[in-house]
Amino acid sequence: MFRTAATILLGAFLLFLVQPLLGRHLLPVFGGSPAVWNACLLFFQVLLLLGYAYAHWLDLRLSSRWQAIVHLALTGAALCVLGLQAGSWDAPLLVPLDASSIGRPVVAILLALTLAVGLPFLLLSSTSPLLQAWFHRCDPGRSPYRLYAISNIGSMLALLAYPFGIEPLLGLESQGWAWAGAFAAFAAGSAWCAVRLLGARAPAAAESSAELSGETGPRPRAGQMALWMLASAIGASMLLAATNQICQEIAVTPFLWVLPLLVYLLSFVLTFQYEGLYTRRYFGPVFWLGAVVAVFALLEGPSLDVPLQIASFLLCLFGCCMVCHGELVYLKPRPRHLTAFYFAVSLGGAAGGAFVTLLAPVVFSGYWELHSTLLACGIFFFFQRRAHPEEGTGAPSWTMRTFHALLLVALGGLLFYHMQAYELYSVEARRGFYGVLRVEKIDRENAEQSRYLLRHGRTFHGAQYPALRHLPTTYYGPYSGGALAITAHPRRKAGQPMRIGIVGLGVGTLAVYGKRGDRFRFFEIHPDVIALARGEGGYFSYLGDSPARIEVSEGDGRLLLERCSERFHVLVLDAFSSNSVPVHLLTEEAFTLYLRRLEPDGWLAVHVTNQHLDLERLIVGLAARFDLGAVHLLSGDHPPWTRHASWIILTPDPDLLERAGLTALSSGYAFAPVEPWTDRKSDLFELLR
Numbered sequence: 001m002f003r004t005a006a007t008i009l010l011g012a013f014l015l016f017l018v019q020p021l022l023g024r025h026l027l028p029v030f031g032g033s034p035a036v037w038n039a040c041l042l043f044f045q046v047l048l049l050l051g052y053a054y055a056h057w058l059d060l061r062l063s064s065r066w067q068a069i070v071h072l073a074l075t076g077a078a079l080c081v082l083g084l085q086a087g088s089w090d091a092p093l094l095v096p097l098d099a100s101s102i103g104r105p106v107v108a109i110l111l112a113l114t115l116a117v118g119l120p121f122l123l124l125s126s127t128s129p130l131l132q133a134w135f136h137r138c139d140p141g142r143s144p145y146r147l148y149a150i151s152n153i154g155s156m157l158a159l160l161a162y163p164f165g166i167e168p169l170l171g172l173e174s175q176g177w178a179w180a181g182a183f184a185a186f187a188a189g190s191a192w193c194a195v196r197l198l199g200a201r202a203p204a205a206a207e208s209s210a211e212l213s214g215e216t217g218p219r220p221r222a223g224q225m226a227l228w229m230l231a232s233a234i235g236a237s238m239l240l241a242a243t244n245q246i247c248q249e250i251a252v253t254p255f256l257w258v259l260p261l262l263v264y265l266l267s268f269v270l271t272f273q274y275e276g277l278y279t280r281r282y283f284g285p286v287f288w289l290g291a292v293v294a295v296f297a298l299l300e301g302p303s304l305d306v307p308l309q310i311a312s313f314l315l316c317l318f319g320c321c322m323v324c325h326g327e328l329v330y331l332k333p334r335p336r337h338l339t340a341f342y343f344a345v346s347l348g349g350a351a352g353g354a355f356v357t358l359l360a361p362v363v364f365s366g367y368w369e370l371h372s373t374l375l376a377c378g379i380f381f382f383f384q385r386r387a388h389p390e391e392g393t394g395a396p397s398w399t400m401r402t403f404h405a406l407l408l409v410a411l412g413g414l415l416f417y418h419m420q421a422y423e424l425y426s427v428e429a430r431r432g433f434y435g436v437l438r439v440e441k442i443d444r445e446n447a448e449q450s451r452y453l454l455r456h457g458r459t460f461h462g463a464q465y466p467a468l469r470h471l472p473t474t475y476y477g478p479y480s481g482g483a484l485a486i487t488a489h490p491r492r493k494a495g496q497p498m499r500i501g502i503v504g505l506g507v508g509t510l511a512v513y514g515k516r517g518d519r520f521r522f523f524e525i526h527p528d529v530i531a532l533a534r535g536e537g538g539y540f541s542y543l544g545d546s547p548a549r550i551e552v553s554e555g556d557g558r559l560l561l562e563r564c565s566e567r568f569h570v571l572v573l574d575a576f577s578s579n580s581v582p583v584h585l586l587t588e589e590a591f592t593l594y595l596r597r598l599e600p601d602g603w604l605a606v607h608v609t610n611q612h613l614d615l616e617r618l619i620v621g622l623a624a625r626f627d628l629g630a631v632h633l634l635s636g637d638h639p640p641w642t643r644h645a646s647w648i649i650l651t652p653d654p655d656l657l658e659r660a661g662l663t664a665l666s667s668g669y670a671f672a673p674v675e676p677w678t679d680r681k682s683d684l685f686e687l688l689r
Contacts, residue, residue: 602652607647
């Protein structure tokens with residue numbers, strides 16, 4: 001059993017190690033969007049489904065001899081694929097991707113992942129059910145289900161190892177080579193298991209022994225398989241929904257991907273390894289506590305501290321997954337039908353992933369998949385308690401059923417209230433790969449005060465008054481750092497034309513500071529943001545009203561700047577999705593690029609307003625690393641016109657800031673710098689307020 005367990009452990013380790021590795025590789029190409037990870041998870045869930053289907057087909061249709069031959073042949077083919085990648089790409093797995101040729105992001109991500117790891121991942125995903133089935137054929141008297149828990153332990157080890165060990169120590173190329181080498185070791189372990197299967201007793205004898213011991217059991221019914229799929233789908237949907245909720249308000253990093261996935265896998269380990277641990281009496285209250293805490297976090301919004309936000313949604317995820325996966329343990333079949341069971345579980349997981357990644361953006365105007373999944377879990381739990389009572393207990397009494405029904409009604413009411421409150425002032429809502437955009441109209445009855453606001457997630461990204469269309473608002477008032485970087489620049493004071501690059505468009509408010517002869521070039525990845533800023537819907541007109549020459553380039557700002565040869569007098573960095581921090585835009589490598597795109601007298605203006613993170617400390621650390629002059633500028637909150645804004649202006653020539661008078665306007669705050677982030681390593685938690 002040891003070698004089988006070791007092979008399953010290594011296979012699961014590689015299976016889950018490659019997920020953050022490839023997500024990290026693809027993230028900058030798609031603008032650091034939270035949806036990148038969800039698209040990756042959808043791919044991995046679908047491949048997991050195909051792997052389980054492959055294992056089920058082998059176990060159902062082929063003899064032991066042919067199972068071993070087919071699996072060994074495909075394993076050899078996977079090794080050849082990795083060898084071809086090693087000879088053609090910078091490293092195995094790291095598929096080259098041209099951002100300029102990307103059409104639909106989800107399709108592009110799925111195709112890239114298929115090229116990078118399709119066949120190896122398919123074989124890795126089949127390892128746990130297939131080797132469990134082989135183990136049961138070789139040792140029919142021993143239960144194979146504990147090997148499933150070992151598989152999940154391997155997965156958890158990989159998820160812990162990546163952010164805390166592998167990512168900080170190894171570059172992506174080294175990670176690709178190391179993973180390919182470990183896959184070769186896994187292939188050797190699979191070969192040993194196949195040889196052991198060939199030496200086992202005849203399948204017919206094994207089947208006969210299983211029948212005598214009562215291990216076969218009746219074939220699973222369609223209704224039973226549907227319940228397996230439903231429980232799995234709810235758990236997978238909650239995993240992606242909770243990850244979405246966390247990442248959109250904080251940052252998109254492997255660490256925040258890994259945390260929810262760890263909780264998800266922990267629930268599998270606890271329920272399958274310790275089958276008596278899950279009881280509805282204890283974990284029913286855990287589920288309801290998680291639901292209440294999650295609703296509280298939703299209603300509080302971004303005002304809730306980051307650790308509390310993370311803890312709230314992780315507790316909700318844990319309670320939901322313990323209920324779903326605990327019910328799976330109650331419903332699992334005899335070992336003879338384990339491949340059918342795992343296939344149904346993986347099919348449900350793929351369905352849950354498809355719901356969040358593909359269906360929810362079309363059906364919902366906001367991130368309502370967490371709301372719908374949470375309510376679905378409550379309904380599932382309610383009916384499971386009634387239809388399948390726990391052993392040793394009867395069906396719930398009428399009083400308990402009524403109490404749980406009232407809890408469900410209250411939960412649904414609170415979730416509906418949150419959705420309605422969020423959409424109260426909306427005149428238009430758009431949801432796509434890069435997030436949820438909402439245009440709101442405030443003070444509709446007051447012609448002078450009436451204004452349109454653009455909200456990305458939960459954060460405002462600009463506003464305009466129809467009656468005062470040339471008035472700069474929100475974070476971009478005349479005394480904000482973004483405005484002063486343009487209006488106080490020596491070239492502006494000398495009356496000379498300027499070239500200004502702006503990473504992040506919003507509603508295009510900074511275009512109000514353009515003069516005739518100036519050239520403003522915005523870099524924006526969200527096509528709906530571009531459409532709204534250009535006047536679609538008639539809400540915003542800053543770009544059209546500006547006398548400057550306005551250009552908008554669609555794509556990730558860092559990648560576009562790498563291909564751009566233009567140099568700017570002012571480069572503004574203002575690319576934030578909701579409260580989420582674009583980590584890949586705030587690293588040493590990114591700042592090296594920005595400085596190459598500045599003229600000798602150029603200024604870099606960084607918008608660092610954030611409710612949860614002291615980004616000022618990071619930028620001050622980067623300024624010290626590159627020996628830049630820096631000034632921190634705060635503009636006040638003057639409702640309804642402008643909002644509190646924090647900016648830092650940096651330049652290779654500190655005397656320019658002094659001569660422009662910006663040093664005198666500095667906030668005077670002294671920020672303790674932190675170690676600059678790199679593309680390899682970033683630590684959000686050292687910046688928590």
